[in-house]
Amino acid sequence: MLRVLAVDDEAPALGELLYLLRADPRVRSAEGAGDATEALRRIGRALEAGPGGDEGAGGIDVVFLDIHMPGLGGLDLARVLGGFARPPLIVFVTAHEGFAVQAFDLEAVDYVLKPVRRERLAEAVRRVHDLVHATAQAPAPEQVPVELGGVTRFVPVDAIAYVEAHGDYARLHTDQGSHLVRIPLSTLEERWAARGFVRIHRSHLVALARIDELRLDGGATSVRVGDADLAVSRRHARHLRDLLMRRTP
Structure with a gap:
């Protein structure tokens, strides 16, 4: 007790x-x-x-x-x-x-x-x-407080598939929906690196374990995360490919 x-x-x-x-x-x-x-x-x-x-x-x-x-x-x-x-x-x-x-x-x-x-x-x-x-x-498990209709709820970090930058805010995407929080993407990138999140673009931070596909098309790289197709910038493409190769059994 x-x-x-x-x-x-x-x-x-x-x-x-x-x-x-x-x-x-x-x-x-x-x-x-x-x-x-x-x-x-x-x-x-x-x-x-x-x-x-x-x-x-x-x-x-x-x-x-x-x-x-x-x-x-x-x-x-x-x-x-x-x-x-x-x-x-x-x-x-x-x-x-x-x-x-x-x-x-x-x-x-x-x-x-x-x-x-x-x-x-x-x-x-x-x-x-x-x-x-x-x-x-x-x-x-770490949780993130989000506001829903004036009520604070806590979303487990493990439930987040990817994060999208919105200026000084970030939109957290989960299987159940998305939530806007007042936390810069750069802060979440640093905080969640040890939890398997990787920056793939200036606008996106992705949970490595939630990437379903890596696509190469005419020099452009993208990933499939659930129902979302997310572009991978050139500066992050090689690092992401290396991480995904190490993940493969």
Whole structure:
């Protein structure tokens, strides 16, 4: 079961969040803090207690964290916690939609919008619970926050076939559709190189494993990715062919 810390400077919002968390059967204990200083103090006390079977003993598994707070804000606190040897997981709970990209950069598990709905919070708790209690020790799959009709959803990177540049934005193409995110293609190229994504054109980044065909036609090179035909620029063609040849058993 989960040991939870909720952080919000607004007492009514914090009280409601704690009420919902404590009602979830996957939550063993849920404490509250009104600011970042109190949150760090509570986390420090939990770490000093060490692991154990008693209620409240051991470290904090997850911090449900507001973004706008006096003093040290939620994003800054998440960066501080990320420097811990064994950082707690982070779920942002905020009334502001515009910080999903920063949440992505900080590897937040979820991004819940206020007013908090019981069902939506339960989904966030489920995600945390699955990560904390997963039997496999492999790292959690990376996800990208996307906005759909005012609701933030998280798309697994492994579900993305290719990415198309749109200025400072990028369009993520999956088998289920596409999503526009405010992240430059160059940033995703650097971040996802180790995940098998390769630049084939100034406008396209492709998951190597999702390339179905490589086509050569009169000196022009293109690839087939699902239903899409994507041009490969001359500067990237040789490198792509080499990568595809190494992929072949």
